[in-house]
Amino acid sequence: MPSRSRGVALIVLGLCFIRGGKAFPGFWAILPTLGAFFCIAAGPSGVLNRYVLASRPMVWVGLISYPLYLWHWPLLSYARIIEGDLPSEGMRALMLAIAFVLAWLTYRFAERHARRSENPAVTAALTAVMVGFVLLGLLATTRYYVGRHSDPYFVKTAAAAKDWAYPDGLNPIKVDGEVVMQIGHGKRRVLLFGDSHIEQYGPRAVELSKTSPDTLDSLSFATWGACPPIPNVVDEGNSVCAERRDGGMRLAVSDKFDAVVFGGCWNCYFTETGKPDAKTAKADRYYFFDGKNKHRFMGGGGVDMALAMLETVLTNLAKHKQVYLVLDHPTSNGFGPEEFVKGGRLGDMTVGRMSPTAPWDAKQKALHERMRQIAERSGAIVIDPIPTLCDKDWCRRADADATPIYKDAGHLRAGYVRKFATFMDPAMTSVPAAAPR
Template sequence: MDYQRDIQQFFKSSTPHRLSYRPDIDGLRAVAVCLVVLFHAWPNWLRSGFIGVDVFFVISGFLITSIILDDLERGSFSIREFYVRRIRRIFPALITVVAATLLFGWYVLLHHEFAQLGKHITAAATFLSNLVLWNESGYFDNDHTTKPLLHLWSLGVEEQFYLVWPVMLALCYRRRGGILAFLAITLGASFLYGLYATYNAPAEAYYSPVTRFWELASGGMVAYLLSGREQPMPARALLSAGGILLLALGCVFINGQTAFPGAWALLPVAGTSALIMAGNEGWINRHLLGNPLMARIGLVSYPFYLWHWPLLSFGYIIEGEKPSAQAKAVLVLASFVLAVLTWRLIERPIQKSPKRVRAIKALVTAMICFGVAGALANSGLLRERIPGNGTDKYLRALNDLGFPQPAMKSLRYHGSLFHTLAGNGEGTTVLVGDSVMEQYAPLVAEGLRTSRFDRKSVIFATAGGCPPIRGAVRLPKIRFPTCTQTVIDAYDLAASPEVDTVVIAAAWYGYFTPYQDEVEMPVGDKLEQFPSKPAHEAAYASMLQAIRQLRQQGKRVYLVLQPPTGDKFDPRSMITGSRFDEMMPRTDMPPFLVSEFRQVNAEPIARLREIAHQTGAIVIDPVDYLCKDGTCPVVNTIGEPIYTDPVHMRPYFVRTVRYLDDALSSQVKPPSRQRQ
């Protein structure tokens, strides 16, 4: 059968209304799902890919509103029929993916991981994933890569939209101008609240349906404006070109540092709305979005979206770190193949089945069963395959990070995104650095909350992976495009009159190792790449100048050396075996020797101490506080790892360190040695 005729007939069979099939909208779906999948697989390469979800929201709002308005105009609108169509559309692929995730999770996950998966399966079955994830966000939350059903938060938002939207449209349809007023009020109120929440409650802004409804309502407004209207050809061309430009701008300018959704979400939302408004006759819509390849990808975009994240997440879980680029490529390809099979073997047969009542009952029953199974797994009544064997405490340590903290507020400074914590004392401390500085966030948050630190505010002017050295360029630039400017802004903020104390910390020994070649420094009229001696000398000179300037301005400056680091701290080095067989704790863990650590890093240690000596900065060496009798512990007194990886301390442990106390106090005194 001809492809276009085939999908036309399928569209008619699955959506019984008068709307004609638009391949360009399937093309938009393809754009959206590719953005999301590429972002999840390679977040440092496509930093804006999460806007694909916003594209999906607009498309959903447009299609659902179009269907409802069409049914209302024909006098055939039925709430029951609306939900029957939604169940036939959403449940088949979702049940398939949840079933596979539960089965594979039972086989490879440990107890605490399987219990959390059970909670997320119940949330998925009740379409509350976004609210559950919102509630989990914060200090005690584990890394997002260890949640195979994390991506279902967007499905939760859409389902909550479906609960409200048909009822409200049906009520407003009876009143003159009611539909337009409802759409305008919903769009405006949700957008304005989203602006507020983005800066004051970031987790709510991201997961709450209230802050996302305006995106779906934007699609609804397009459906209302297009109902019974045709756009003239010049307008179509303009809308089409403008829409693709806005989407492109969103891809270029939006990244993880962006306050999102907020006003920045206008780029993907307005761009998608304009492309839909342009209709299928615009050149971009017809030839780019509506070409058969894009439309085919769009047809399987829903199962592709459902499959890709569980596969990638299990890759992270099994590897204990991010999988290799080749492994992620295989996982993405596998998710696409599974999506095609799901669409052909499960979705299409169920949606085209003449036995609708029986199919609906079976789908609802299956979803209820999975909800119950999830609850049993979460309660521990349904147990995982792998016996504990004492490895839980090691694997639980992976991805256990504490930045950002729930109490943090976003701070925009010259375009850079920093984070601030408020206290009850006087004065402001600015913390400059990379993720090694960010690991201290749980310590600072608790210390300010309990008045252990008497600061009015503490600002984390940090960026992961960015050496706090003015002029340094972090490579590859496509992964770290904001590093250079962020560091400049951090030191500018530190020089502000209201700041009296500056603390600088980083993975110094990682940057100044002979094997580091991903940093460049300006030397004369060109950039020299690490580990060349001129590049290192330029970096040390830049640090000397920056700290000297801060000291001349009367700031207290603390230079924190790198804490003990290495593979011996990595929780993965403390276990043997495989998730596909059995896992056991290692019994031959070698000690971490201070002498070896300092010998390997002798040069940067000496140079940093010399910079502090010349400028009057106070040096803090965490090794002096964390280690004793020539060795450093890698686990606590009950055998739990104190690090989450070879470099970063876990939140529970970092809250116990004392070597930053004086830097976070208003009293001017040298740091005291922490007692063991």
Template structure:
């Protein structure tokens, strides 16, 4: 997100760096490109890293510059930040609340209320970190998702001035202080990346090093800060850093430094994509490249004739409101008119975001930022922001005001949102190693259901059949996100490593099992998770053999091929002892999602007028046929859900006058499964 640091004395040509505003423009254009066309600008998200470096550079330059002149005041610092950030933020938050009131369903508006409140107190990154998970909604359904980076910067602004002030007052070398924090943060970043902790992208501790890199550059450029009399006792580091390092400008001039920086950013754009775990080591190219471009100065060829171009400079000046507006408009565009969210629509929304950004900068930001009655303005701004926080909390506590006209009209859709208590009525038991599974009764287990959440979703039907006397005692050994295939893993699901061995342990400890149903979200693993992704938080499954990984997303699709062979082999082994049923997958599509069924929210229509059926995907139909062949080769039976869910190749998404069949875009809701899905009814009835 755009840095919010105000270049002091912009009128002073010696102080103002137009090339930095141009660099801001490049950064925001990369981010917008990624959001508007992720398949073309696959690494545009590195624009955020450019912003972080710029922010760390300018904020440190301003703070330590004032400290060295005994002019730094906390009140003045935070007042300038508030005048710069809060007006545009307040406007966007209120706009989001208004659009949400008109066009969002109850749970959606409740969620938005939470994020309006979080955005007002700058904790959006923490909220989104806690929301990352297997059932996390896709990014476009979160209108305030881009505020995660604002949260990191504001947390930095809260911590950084106090940290620098303490270091300065304690006569501690300011450069060493910053270096230590930067190294610690970078180390945490590498640790989190290596362990592939989900959500690390949003964590402040894994991002502060990027701001710290800019801060180190600010110190490096202002050696006079270390010449102050209070630092006479600290000479060794200064000597090492500034006196012994000599650069011969005849050999390496600033133009070369600028070009090297540009090359590093270009390298990031070419090599970084949504498949890598980011930031990690990958972010170094962008961060170092940005540092070098800033260090090269405003008079190099690139900086003076490209980055200082008037068009780029002006985009840089409006980059903050532009960053805020573009994502809000794109997100609401996808939510409100999912069927019409074409590339052309996205371009139009981006154009509107430029218009809104210009209006915000010209008529909101500038008048408040440069107002004469600063104290009055600041009090008003803080009060309004507090009211916006209360506004968001009120929405959240009132469950999104479900009696609003729009929400009330589609209340049947809302009933499906939280319908996912798949193990209701089951008991929990433990294996000898402490892992748990669920059973319909404490009797001997006769049939085992094995797989992921696409097997779990049938729990309510099995419980119903058991209680009605139509099914023998069953057990569910399932883990969401884990395919029941040996040697197939995803590093974001470390529990998958022991999944197959625990299945074998479960079968050994339940020797009365006679039949096995094995299923999974085959469409996920072999279609969605084997294609190009537009979200760097997505999973990355692979088949592993002799410590060599064959990723599902690779162009060769070798991982997919090997995993299917492994599935066939595994089912063949199970079939030697058990009667095995391979459960084929249910259809998946965005248009099954209750949140997207409306299609065009600009027109308030009755659910009866919405199509109850949609065509099945040819790819999913083809995959089903391939899995049938695997079952036949493995001496197993198959259970074809399409026979029940897609009669005549038209898949059911609404029933009984508007009740959704699905909980989201891929999971059948228990309320539907319990009474409507009869695919298992005849495989193991009680005598």
């Protein structure tokens, strides 16, 4: 690819990272790809190529394009590590600006000299550095080199943070045009509908497929992260939520399924009902749309409307098929292992030992009872993880040896779910028919 074509492609790619970083790689990645294609197709006589891309600034970007490619990703990744979430647009723009500076320095003082040099020592040095990085990667992969994380307990905590197995072991299929993740071949057809708090129970379904395949129902997961399975609920931060939710609802009311399991991070959506402040403003993204007006969950009465809609949906469905409502487990920073990591970003890191239990938030406890009452009034079957996890006002967050049972502040880890989430079994299994005598 000509350097100027690479240059314009990288500029567009950078803008995609700033504007659409959450979705990359996805729709936004089409822009730099098509941009480079049309630049090449136009040839050197094209108006854009001849007068714009042939200009000195664009040619300069093309010249530094490869080191820019090498620098931008580590910087953006490091910004995410520092902030603990998707960096702000300003931070991403700053990282790209730094990437341009470092790319120019790399091109000016390293790449140009390496390309023009005929000294065999340069080739040998570059080869040695490359081999060194390969060896370092192998040592890190085999855990002979563990870096600056000097506390052995860090390995246990890091393993918990990575212990997410959905959709491993499940198969994507289409049902009436909707993609679901499927497992099991039982006679009863069950739709598990919700967000990542339904996805987290996928490993339990996979475990049952190995240990009790004859009792496992035909399970289909229709889920989307941070997307409540309730009609008319809008998430301003997730443009795909409404489409996925409406598709799931069509499946739920169809004759394709004999039972529907509703679940979600109810604590995430419904515990904060007051007006947003500096602390909760970031979470103020949900509202209920009644056809005319938006009723925000925070300070706008949207929570009551959303829960009333959920009860209506459960009531109507329960007249025709089995319906389950999965109540939420405790969620907060006190349950996530990441909270216990101590130390500076550039120094040694240690991890505080997690005590086995943490208090159950009063708001979450009140919501739990409210959700239970909604299920009972509507005729839905209650699936409650609390008896497994909690004793009165205290709930488990780690085993006796301080091994975390949560992946993060909001999700149970896959290893725990496989063994102990037996409360989900009634919604996933049926007693097989007795063999004829």
